[in-house]
Amino acid sequence: MPRHPHAAPSVLAIKGSVYSTLAGRLEHFPGETYPLHVGDTWMEPAEGCRMEDLRVADLPGLHRYTSVHGMPALVDAVVERVRARSGVPTERANVLITAGGTGGLGAVAGAILAPGDEVLLLAPHWPLIEGIVRSFHGVPVEVDFIGRADSAESAIEIVERQLTSRTAAIYWNTPSNPTGRLIPGPWLEALAEWARRHDLWILADEVYEDYQFEGAHAYSRPLAPERVFACHSFSKAYGMAGNRCGYMVGPAEVMGELMKVSTHTFYSTPTASQVAALRALGGPGDRWARAARDQYIETGRRAARTLGLEPPEGSTFLFFDVSPWLGEDGLFGLLEACAERGLLLAPGASFGPYPTHARLCYTAVDPERTQRGVELLASILGTRRRR
Amino acid sequence: MPRHPHAAPSVLAIKGSVYSTLAGRLEHFPGETYPLHVGDTWMEPAEGCRMEDLRVADLPGLHRYTSVHGMPALVDAVVERVRARSGVPTERANVLITAGGTGGLGAVAGAILAPGDEVLLLAPHWPLIEGIVRSFHGVPVEVDFIGRADSAESAIEIVERQLTSRTAAIYWNTPSNPTGRLIPGPWLEALAEWARRHDLWILADEVYEDYQFEGAHAYSRPLAPERVFACHSFSKAYGMAGNRCGYMVGPAEVMGELMKVSTHTFYSTPTASQVAALRALGGPGDRWARAARDQYIETGRRAARTLGLEPPEGSTFLFFDVSPWLGEDGLFGLLEACAERGLLLAPGASFGPYPTHARLCYTAVDPERTQRGVELLASILGTRRRR
Numbered sequence: 001m002p003r004h005p006h007a008a009p010s011v012l013a014i015k016g017s018v019y020s021t022l023a024g025r026l027e028h029f030p031g032e033t034y035p036l037h038v039g040d041t042w043m044e045p046a047e048g049c050r051m052e053d054l055r056v057a058d059l060p061g062l063h064r065y066t067s068v069h070g071m072p073a074l075v076d077a078v079v080e081r082v083r084a085r086s087g088v089p090t091e092r093a094n095v096l097i098t099a100g101g102t103g104g105l106g107a108v109a110g111a112i113l114a115p116g117d118e119v120l121l122l123a124p125h126w127p128l129i130e131g132i133v134r135s136f137h138g139v140p141v142e143v144d145f146i147g148r149a150d151s152a153e154s155a156i157e158i159v160e161r162q163l164t165s166r167t168a169a170i171y172w173n174t175p176s177n178p179t180g181r182l183i184p185g186p187w188l189e190a191l192a193e194w195a196r197r198h199d200l201w202i203l204a205d206e207v208y209e210d211y212q213f214e215g216a217h218a219y220s221r222p223l224a225p226e227r228v229f230a231c232h233s234f235s236k237a238y239g240m241a242g243n244r245c246g247y248m249v250g251p252a253e254v255m256g257e258l259m260k261v262s263t264h265t266f267y268s269t270p271t272a273s274q275v276a277a278l279r280a281l282g283g284p285g286d287r288w289a290r291a292a293r294d295q296y297i298e299t300g301r302r303a304a305r306t307l308g309l310e311p312p313e314g315s316t317f318l319f320f321d322v323s324p325w326l327g328e329d330g331l332f333g334l335l336e337a338c339a340e341r342g343l344l345l346a347p348g349a350s351f352g353p354y355p356t357h358a359r360l361c362y363t364a365v366d367p368e369r370t371q372r373g374v375e376l377l378a379s380i381l382g383t384r385r386r387r
Numbered sequence: 388m389p390r391h392p393h394a395a396p397s398v399l400a401i402k403g404s405v406y407s408t409l410a411g412r413l414e415h416f417p418g419e420t421y422p423l424h425v426g427d428t429w430m431e432p433a434e435g436c437r438m439e440d441l442r443v444a445d446l447p448g449l450h451r452y453t454s455v456h457g458m459p460a461l462v463d464a465v466v467e468r469v470r471a472r473s474g475v476p477t478e479r480a481n482v483l484i485t486a487g488g489t490g491g492l493g494a495v496a497g498a499i500l501a502p503g504d505e506v507l508l509l510a511p512h513w514p515l516i517e518g519i520v521r522s523f524h525g526v527p528v529e530v531d532f533i534g535r536a537d538s539a540e541s542a543i544e545i546v547e548r549q550l551t552s553r554t555a556a557i558y559w560n561t562p563s564n565p566t567g568r569l570i571p572g573p574w575l576e577a578l579a580e581w582a583r584r585h586d587l588w589i590l591a592d593e594v595y596e597d598y599q600f601e602g603a604h605a606y607s608r609p610l611a612p613e614r615v616f617a618c619h620s621f622s623k624a625y626g627m628a629g630n631r632c633g634y635m636v637g638p639a640e641v642m643g644e645l646m647k648v649s650t651h652t653f654y655s656t657p658t659a660s661q662v663a664a665l666r667a668l669g670g671p672g673d674r675w676a677r678a679a680r681d682q683y684i685e686t687g688r689r690a691a692r693t694l695g696l697e698p699p700e701g702s703t704f705l706f707f708d709v710s711p712w713l714g715e716d717g718l719f720g721l722l723e724a725c726a727e728r729g730l731l732l733a734p735g736a737s738f739g740p741y742p743t744h745a746r747l748c749y750t751a752v753d754p755e756r757t758q759r760g761v762e763l764l765a766s767i768l769g770t771r772r773r774r
Contacts, residue, residue, distance in 0.1 A: 007644040051439070062629065117389075137524050168390055244631075263518065271629030
């Protein structure tokens with residue numbers, strides 16, 4: 001057991017922030033900077049859905065706790081939306097309002113994992129899921145998947161190789177952070193069927209559901225409503241990441257267990273953030289999201305073209321192997337060279353076994369500034385010897 | 388290992404909400420209601436510190452993430468405040484801004500507990516600490532303490548009896564939720580010295596530091612800065628419970644581990660809530676807190692008088708044994724009789740081994756309505772046979 005002055009082995013195993021080393025460089029940078037390492041949007045949320053729009057005179061008790069389940073009006077609006085979008089019968093008891101997607105997936109990890117239980121992460125994966133699993137004493141198992149699987153059959157072969165007696169769940173994220181790719185519907189179907197065969201839970205991270213650039217998003221919950229926890233977020237959808245509001249949808253029998261964990265990690269989701277989310281759901285949010293999506297598509301495609309990459313299919317990122325441009329100083333050397341010019345990228349190791357990849361977010365600053373950052377990257381790569 | 392459809396034993400062991408069964412009764416209650424079961428304040432936060440005061444025009448990026456450490460200006464303001472109040476040398480690295488006190492103590496539990504590690508809870512204790520420890524696979528050990536210990540020596544004797552090879556930490560809360568009592572400074576000194584002798588961490592919950600009704604609050608961190616995690620909250624201090632903003636102060640060497648857990652359970656503390664807290668720290672909050680405290684003292688003393696109890700020493704609660712008024716239907720029967728008249732109280736079992744106690748919060752509704760609720764309670768008790 002760890003006693004003072006020792007910390008828990010689970011948390012010691014979590015990597016520290018991957019950005020902090022380089023992010024400090026930008027603080028006193030003399031010229032224009034390109035912080036394209038974080039996943040966020042440069043746009044302010046829709047009018048009517050901002051903090052300044054929430055007045056105590058109209059909303060007495062705005063600064064008091066809400067129910068730990070979530071504000072009843074917001075829970076109801078989410079139920080309605082989830083029914084309409086996924087087609088799955090959904091009641092209040094299937095929904096939990098959470099401190100963003102992070103709070104929701106944390107609640108799932110706390111509710112379903114015994115110490116040592118393994119969670120398969122389809123990689124490249126959202127970086128935080130690894131630390132979420134570890135925070136609750138689970139064991140993340142990175143599965144090199146996106147770009148490897150090329151059919152439903154190969155998808156199953158790949159995950160099957162990582163299955164052990166301790167596997168409790170499988171996590172996927174589509175549209176994908178960091179790759180900008182989608183997992184095709186038929187593969188998801190096969191994976192859900194495989195999970196059912198092995199009594200696994202499914203963590204379906206769908207926070208980019210509104211940011212799929214062609215076709216309709218393939219919801220995971222219809223495939224196995226008895227075992228899917230679907231993660232949704234107002235952060236990504238409506239430009240409210242700092243508000244910390246999202247929701248989980250899952251099997252009613254176990255949502256009460258999730259609620260116990262959320263109650264004991266952040267208590268209730270911030271009240272004003274829930275009111276803002278409710279207002280966004282009433283119309284302004286979806287209009288905002290459509291406009292944002294159109295703009296993200298254009299910015300993302302332009303950035304991909306500049307870098308000679310395939311156009312993104314969704315989310316807000318490009319993920320690419322820079323090994324041809326790496327010298328003896330490796331990826332860190334390249335990231336450092338970028339940081340010296342005011343440009344930050346996220347290192348591939350945050351997303352799985354990708355030591356020579358980098359991730360670029362093309363929505364963190366406005367489109368023109370993003371493009372200037374992308375061109376800077378192209379020119380830096382151009383000056384480095386191609387191996 | 389638990390697999391679908393089973394949840395983790397740790398979370399199954401957490402009690403569900405103790406209020407929910409009775410709280411529904413008040414929804415359609417025809418007359419005035421007295422929801423004195425929750426710990427909250429009826430007052431709106433100070434002007435200038437409300438959501439409506441935070442304008443995007445003045446605060447661009449108000450709805451974006453902040454650093455997971457906390458907004459630098461707020462971290463600096465907290466550092467200054469902690470230095471001034473506790474006298475302990477404090478740097479940025481000692482501070483973590485968290486989603487309320489709950490988020491802070493959750494981060495501590497995740498950072499220091501290995502599965503099965505025990506945490507001694509000086510009881511009656513804040514109800515959530517038990518579930519926080521369990522959420523991270525720790526084992527809460529309730530120690531009947533307040534009202535039992537009558538000297539520093541007996542305080543040590545009491546905790547010593549519960550010490551095992553798995554004990555990793557001790558938790559106390561002064562001023563106390565639920566008892567309204569203080570743990571005297573010399574006892575805290577003895578307990579800190581005892582914790583040092585046994586290599587234990589100390590979780591000092593000081594969220595009611597501004598609500599001690601006489602004398603100066605005895606800070607715990609000066610007693611053992613190398614092992615104390617002090618929990619503070621803007622919720623209680625400034626009437627911002629729904630904002631979910633607080634902070635932990637502790638040894639710099641391990642605060643990074645706490646930050647990993649907070650990053651993976653709620654990511655960053657809500658941005659607008661941090662701005663509101665910063666504004667409150669600039670003056671309006673302390674003025675608000677002084678006025679609130681004066682009013683709480685008066686309301687609390689009046690309520691205690693009406694019920695024939697000792698006046699409270701701090702926090703916002705009265706906690707009392709109702710066994711003389713219990714019939715065959717026990718505490719639940721009494722609470723039900725109260726709920727039928729529009730009055731809610733929290734049952735003693737939420738706070739430790741106190742099956743015949745109840746907790747009343749005298750700040751959840753305005754003073755006059757509180758007093759009418761208290762008089763209703765007195766009359767209900769008066770009509771029940773004293774055993």
